Amino acid sequence: MLFAATALVFMLTAPGHLGTVDMRAELAVAQSMVSNADFTVSQDLPFVTVPYVVAPNGEHYSDHEIGQSLLLLPAALVGRIAGCTNSSSCPATAQHDAEFAASLLDGLAAAVAVMLMFLLASELGAEIGPSLVLALLFGFTTIEWAYAHDAFDVGPTTTALLLMLFAVVRGLRRDSMRWLLIGGVAAGAAVALRLPSLVCLPFIAAYVVTSTWRQGIVASLRRLAVLGGPVAAALILVAWYNWVRFGDPLQAGYSLASDYYGFGSPLSGIAGELFSPGRSVFLYSPILVAALAGLPLLWRRYRALTVTIVAIVVANVVFYGAYVAWWGGWDWGPRYLVPMTPFLILPLLPLLQRWGDLPRIARGAIYGLAAVGVLVQLLDISVDFQHQLQLLREAGAAAPDAQWWTVQYSGIWRHGQAAAGLLSGSAAYPSSFQFTDLSTAMPLKTVLDVWWVYAWIDGVSPLVLITVVVGAVAVVVGLARWVWRTSVVSPSADLDQQEERVSATPAHSGRAQRSADLALRLDEALQGLGGNDVSDK
Numbered sequence: 001m002l003f004a005a006t007a008l009v010f011m012l013t014a015p016g017h018l019g020t021v022d023m024r025a026e027l028a029v030a031q032s033m034v035s036n037a038d039f040t041v042s043q044d045l046p047f048v049t050v051p052y053v054v055a056p057n058g059e060h061y062s063d064h065e066i067g068q069s070l071l072l073l074p075a076a077l078v079g080r081i082a083g084c085t086n087s088s089s090c091p092a093t094a095q096h097d098a099e100f101a102a103s104l105l106d107g108l109a110a111a112v113a114v115m116l117m118f119l120l121a122s123e124l125g126a127e128i129g130p131s132l133v134l135a136l137l138f139g140f141t142t143i144e145w146a147y148a149h150d151a152f153d154v155g156p157t158t159t160a161l162l163l164m165l166f167a168v169v170r171g172l173r174r175d176s177m178r179w180l181l182i183g184g185v186a187a188g189a190a191v192a193l194r195l196p197s198l199v200c201l202p203f204i205a206a207y208v209v210t211s212t213w214r215q216g217i218v219a220s221l222r223r224l225a226v227l228g229g230p231v232a233a234a235l236i237l238v239a240w241y242n243w244v245r246f247g248d249p250l251q252a253g254y255s256l257a258s259d260y261y262g263f264g265s266p267l268s269g270i271a272g273e274l275f276s277p278g279r280s281v282f283l284y285s286p287i288l289v290a291a292l293a294g295l296p297l298l299w300r301r302y303r304a305l306t307v308t309i310v311a312i313v314v315a316n317v318v319f320y321g322a323y324v325a326w327w328g329g330w331d332w333g334p335r336y337l338v339p340m341t342p343f344l345i346l347p348l349l350p351l352l353q354r355w356g357d358l359p360r361i362a363r364g365a366i367y368g369l370a371a372v373g374v375l376v377q378l379l380d381i382s383v384d385f386q387h388q389l390q391l392l393r394e395a396g397a398a399a400p401d402a403q404w405w406t407v408q409y410s411g412i413w414r415h416g417q418a419a420a421g422l423l424s425g426s427a428a429y430p431s432s433f434q435f436t437d438l439s440t441a442m443p444l445k446t447v448l449d450v451w452w453v454y455a456w457i458d459g460v461s462p463l464v465l466i467t468v469v470v471g472a473v474a475v476v477v478g479l480a481r482w483v484w485r486t487s488v489v490s491p492s493a494d495l496d497q498q499e500e501r502v503s504a505t506p507a508h509s510g511r512a513q514r515s516a517d518l519a520l521r522l523d524e525a526l527q528g529l530g531g532n533d534v535s536d537k
Contacts, residue, residue, distance in 0.1 A: 001479050001482055002114065002115055002118055002132070002135065003111050003112065003115045004479055005476055005479035005480055006110070006111040006114045006115070006136075006139055007107065007108060007111035008472050008475060008476045008479070009140075009476055010107030010108070010110050010111055010145075010148045010149075011104060011107055011472070012450070012452075012469065012472055012473070012476075013107075013145075013148075013149055013381050013450055014103050014104050014107050014148075014149060014450065014451055015103055015149060015150075015151075015384070015449050015451060015454075016100050016103055016450070016451025016454055016455070017096075017099055017100065017103055017440060017442065017451075017454070018099045018102055018103055018151050019150060019151065019384055019385065019386050019449075020150065020151050020152055020330070020331070020386075021049055021050070021330075022051075022151075022152055022153065023068070023072075023102060023151035023152060023153070024049070024050055024051075024099070025041055025050055025051050025052065025062040025063075025064060026062060026068040026069045026072055026153065027069070027072050027075060027076065027098065027099065027102050028041045028042060028050045028062065029041060029061075029062050029064075029066070029072075030069045030070070030072040030073050030075065030076035031076045031079060031080075031084065031090070031098065033069065033073065033076065034073065034076040034077060034079075034080050035076075035080065035084065035086055036086075039061060039062075039066075039069075039241070039244060039245060040059050040060055040061060041060045041061055041062050042060070049436070051063075051257075053253050053256035053257050054256070055245055055246050055247070055256075056246065056247055057247070059245075061245045061246070061253060062253070063252070063253030063254055063256060063257045063260075064153065064253070065153075065191075065193060065194060065238060065241070065252065066192060066237065066238065066241045067153070067156070067189060067191075067192035067193035067194075068153040068156065068193055070192070071105060071109075071156055071193075072102055072105065074101065075098050075099075075101035075102035075105065076098060078097055078098050078100075078101040079094050079095060079097055079098025079101075080094075082094035082097040084098060092441070096440070096441055099440075100451070102151065103151055103451070105151070105155075105156070106147060106148050106149070106150070106151055106152070106155035106156065107148045107149070109148075109155050109156040109158070109159045110139065110144055110145070110147070110148035110155060110158075110159070111139075111148075112159050112163075113138070113139070113144065113158055113159040113342065114135050114136070114138060114139035114144075115135070116159070116162045116163055116166050116342075117134060117135040117138045117139070117162065117342060117345075118131050118132060118134070118135035119131075119166055120162070120165065120166040120342075120346070121134045121135065121346075121349050123166065123169055123170050123173065124302065124305075124349065126349055126353055127353070130349060130352035130353045130355070131349075133352050134345070134346075134348060134349050134352055137287055137345065137348065137370055138341065138342065138345050140373075140374055140377065141285070141286070141287045141369075141370045141373030141374050141377070142284075142285035142287060142288070142341050142345060142373060142377075143281075143284045143285045143333050143334070143341060143377070144285075144338070144341050145377040145380075145381070146284070146332055146333065146376075146377050146380040146381065147332075147335075147338050149380065149381045149449075150331065150332055150380065150385065152331065152335060152338075153193050153194055154194070154335055154336070154338040154339055155338070156193055157190050157193045157194045157197060157338075157339045158338055158339040158341060160186050160187075160189040160190035160193060160197075161186070161187075161190050161197065161200060161339050161342065161343075162342040163183075163186035163189075164183050164184075164186035164187045164190060164200075164204065165183075165204075165309075165342065165343070166183075167179045167180070167182040167183030167186055168183040168204060168207065168208065168227070169305065171183055171223075172207075172208065172211045177222075177223070177226050180208070180223055180226045180227050181226050181227075181229075181230070183204075183227055184226060184227040184228060184230035184231055185230040187200075187201060187204065187227070187230065187231050187234075188230040188231045188232075188233060188234030188235075189234065190339075191231060191234045191235065191238065192234045192237060192238060194339075195238065195252055196316075196319065196320075197339070199312075199315050199316055199319050200315070200316070201231060203308050203311040203312050203315065204227070204308065204312075205224055205227070205228070206308070206311075207304055207305070207307075207308040208220065208223050208224055208227060209224065210304050211304055238252070259325070259329065261323070261324035261325045262323075262324055263322045263323055263324065264322060264324050265322070266318050266319075266321035266322035267321070268321075268326070269320065269321030269322060269323060269324075269326030270317055270318065270321035271321075272326055272327060272404055272405070273317055273320065273321055273326060273334050273336075273337060274317070276404040276405050277404065277405065277406065277409075277410040277412075278327070278403055278404030278405065278406070278409055278410040278411065279326075279327050279328075279333060279334045279404045280334070281333075281334045281337050281340075281344070283376075283410075283412060284332075284333035284334060284376060284411075284412070285341060285344070285345075285373060285376075286369040286370075286372045286373045286376065287345065287348065287366070287369045287370050287373045288341075288344045288345060289369055290348055290351065290365065290366045291344055291345050291346070291347045291348040292347065293347075293362075294347035294348050294349065294350045294351045295310070295347045297347070297350030297351065297354075298346070298347045298349070298350050301350070306347070309343040309346060309347075312340070312343055313340050313343050313344060316336075316337065316339075316340050317337065317340075320336040320337065323336075327404055330386070330389055331385065332385045332411050333380075351366070376412060378419075379411075379412060379415035379416055379419055380411070380415060381449065381450070382418075382419050382422065382448055382449060383415050383418040383419060383422070383427070383446065383448075383449055384446070384449045385411065385415070386433070387418075387429065387430050387433060387446055388411065388414045388415060388418055390430035390432060391414070391428055391430045392409060392414065393430075393432075394430055394431075394432055397409055418446060421446070422446065422447070422448065427445075427446035427447075428446065429444065429445050441458070442454065443457050452465050452468070452469055
């Protein structure tokens with residue numbers, strides 16, 4: 001139910017078009033796989049810009065990994081069914097149908113990530129209430145929501161890395177080889193989606209070793225083999241994909257792209273990722289400030305896990321900080337750090353578990369940060385970020401590295417102005433973007449960046465759209481009420497009834513009754529969470 005509710009919200013706020021050339025290139029590969037059984041990228045797709053790099057054999061290919069293209073195969077099939085039988089000569093309507101389907105991928109991936117966050121919190125011993133709150137804060141107050149809307153491969157990568165963490169934690173806590181294998185598959189998927197995900201893996205391996213070393217070196221090596229097998233398979237797949245495209249298993253295509261700038265000193269990038277007005281991870285996900293306060297509490301209970309998530313985050317901040325274009329290019333906020341969001345918010349869990357004991361000012365601060373976080377995500381969702389970046393370019397803004405240190409160039413500031421313009425009917429539109437919008441059947445004005453608004457402008461019956469949107473909202477409200485009643489209200493009522501039974505029975509029978517009730521509730525919770533597997537020792 002949690003997945004269904006969040007997926008509906010993400011679908012309602014999906015743009016219905018691809019606003020990024022990265023996703024368009026990855027979709028073009030999927031379309032070539034479906035139509036031509038190869039991996040080439042056609043620059044002749046109707047009315048859209050498809051970036052590519054030129055291989056030594058003269059063929060055109062994407063400079064991205066194969067993972068996202070594999071996930072986009074269903075969208076490519078939608079295009080083929082709609083009439084795109086050849087990737088180099090798709091009818092415009094078929095291409096638009098394929099891109100509409102592709103725009104929904106990241107929202108579905110984000111809904112899975114929200115569910116995984118809930119399961120991870122529950123696996124760490126949290127009751128249903130704090131687990132649910134953490135999952136919702138992750139899904140709707142952090143940049144995760146923005147990238148459920150904006151189509152980039154960092155969205156599915158976030159889901160893959162979170163599944164890896166959850167599966168490894170569960171596998172170690174339950175001594176389950178099956179769950180460690182699932183963790184390895186998730187890690188391999190993350191590598192196939194974004195090769196820099198490899199930065200995370202040494203720390204996950206160290207976590208497995210430190211958690212099992214008392215069982216002996218053989219036990220640790222067995223678990224590492226189970227975890228590492230799928231990763232090795234993913235690396236072989238990536239190497240084969242590179243060899244097919246460029247004749248070199250180590251050439252992923254990055255260095256062939258015109259926008260590849262290499263690596264340098266990480267100091268400027270680290271400062272920008274953490275503190276700049278234009279790209280600070282804490283400005284685009286304010287709730288993470290509160291999560292920092294929970295680190296000492298998480299450390300007291302789960303030291304190895306705390307060290308692991310801190311090491312993963314620090315390693316990624318340093319790695320991407322050393323990249324010359326650390327800001328992530330044409331996008332919203334700190335794109336490269338989006339996959340770190342689950343790791344950054346997890347320390348908030350101990351604070352939620354002690355909610356009643358927190359000072360009133362601390363609870364108020366968390367409420368405030370959460371509210372600001374929702375607002376920040378809505379600013380991205382409400383306006384096409386491409387229009388705002390193009391307006392910045394038309395205004396003759398400074399070099400990118402300087403832009404992110406200037407408040408008025410910040411995406412939050414610009415989108416805030418654009419949102420205010422939408423409300424007053426005076427939102428600026430970049431005139432130099434007219435051809436791009438015409439080619440993708442987009443209106444030549446700044447409007448709310450969701451699919452049902454575009455459908456209304458394109459002439460779809462308002463009655464149909466109102467019925468669909470209102471019906472979806474009603475379903476979301478119904479699911480939310482059901483989740484709240486079954487996850488929060490019902491457990492509280494059960495506890496009240498249990499206390500009444502305890503007060504009406506002798507002490508020894510009360511203890512027995514409490515034990516029986518607790519065992520029953522734990523069994524029901526584990527079954528509800530899918531946790532009733534047995535050890536695979």
